[in-house]
Amino acid sequence: MPIPEYLGHIAAPMVNQSDLPFRALVQKYGASMAYTQMLIPDRLLNDQEYFERHLRDLSLGFDTSIGPTVVQLCGNDSELIVQAGRKLQTYCDGIGAETDLNLGCPQEAARASQFGAYLLGQKDWPLVENIVSSMSHSFTVPVSAKLRLCQPSTGTLDLACRLAACGAAWITLHARTVSSQRRRQGSADLEQVKRLKDHMKIPIISNGNVRVWSDIQENLEYTGADGVMVGETLLGNPCLFANIVPDPVDISIEYLDLCRQYPGTAAIPNIQTHVRHFIEFQCGRRPWFKMFRASLGSTRTIEDIETLLRIRVEKWRGRPPRGRDYDVEDHPGIDDTEKKRMDQEDIDLTLVG
Incomplete structure (x- = not known):
């Protein structure tokens, strides 16, 4: 070579x-x-x-x-x-x-x-x-x-x-x-x-x-x-x-797709750390970032992390949930306690705003 x-x-x-x-x-x-x-x-x-x-x-x-x-x-x-x-x-x-x-x-x-x-x-x-x-x-x-x-x-x-x-x-x-x-x-x-x-x-x-x-x-x-x-x-x-600053959710999801493509090569704690870095790079000063970190730490699977990104992070950013027909009410990774916490976080963010 x-x-x-x-x-x-x-x-x-x-x-x-x-x-x-x-x-x-x-x-x-x-x-x-x-x-x-x-x-x-x-x-x-x-x-x-x-x-x-x-x-x-x-x-x-x-x-x-x-x-x-x-x-x-x-x-x-x-x-x-x-x-x-x-x-x-x-x-x-x-x-x-x-x-x-x-x-x-x-x-x-x-x-x-x-x-x-x-x-x-x-x-x-x-x-x-x-x-x-x-x-x-x-x-x-x-x-x-x-x-x-x-x-x-x-x-x-x-x-x-x-x-x-x-x-x-x-x-x-x-x-x-x-x-x-x-x-x-x-x-x-x-x-x-x-x-x-x-x-x-x-x-x-x-x-x-x-x-x-x-x-x-x-x-x-x-x-x-x-x-x-x-x-x-x-x-x-x-x-x-590449002299590009990507959308933080886009690049996070792209990384998660690669984790699926190469299963068993990245442990969940390492995946969480990567996603945290991607989001923090552009959103670290947002009022919801601490809640994002806490929520990210409670995820257990790649699917949990992706749901967090597609629903909650997009909602915190003032955007609609994206793609793959994710529904908070139906997704098995979100139980009643989690739904209540999401509602409370929405209230907290409204007060901060």
């Missing part, structure tokens, strides 16, 4: 949010490549349920060719990483597969387990180089590395060059330093991305400071990077790469 062709607009790996339906959604709307969430090699090798769940996610995406998918692995044991990667590499997308070493995760769990961004200290560089080298020599798919800034930041270029020499096909730089208390310590230092691009021959991907479409263009123009990776902004607007 000609890698640079797919590096322009990348959906970042996000914990419990990079499920197959969401990856399919963002790739439908302009993402040229999408990452899975961080997968743990030890669990892939020793937890059959965990392995089968993520294998199903990958294999369904592979069978339907949603687009290039990067499997994100973590860990500090090169042997385990290689064993786990070999079990997954043939189940990536039909165009090509990339296996990614995560050196950008700042979570406290990463510090305790000595992986992620906590391997960026210079004393750990030989370990990181060994991991990347082992991966690049063991897999039939390209290997990449995702970094945060080293401390001091000038060391980032040195580490990136070392990883390129070990076989990394491209480097993604989230140009912030590590903080377990705050995932974002100020704006990303795009000058450091530019520095990598100016001094390295492999593709460089810029990660950080993207909130709207124009940020992508400005980022690429300033850094000269080969592409941009976006994370949390896509959670609110999965159509960002």
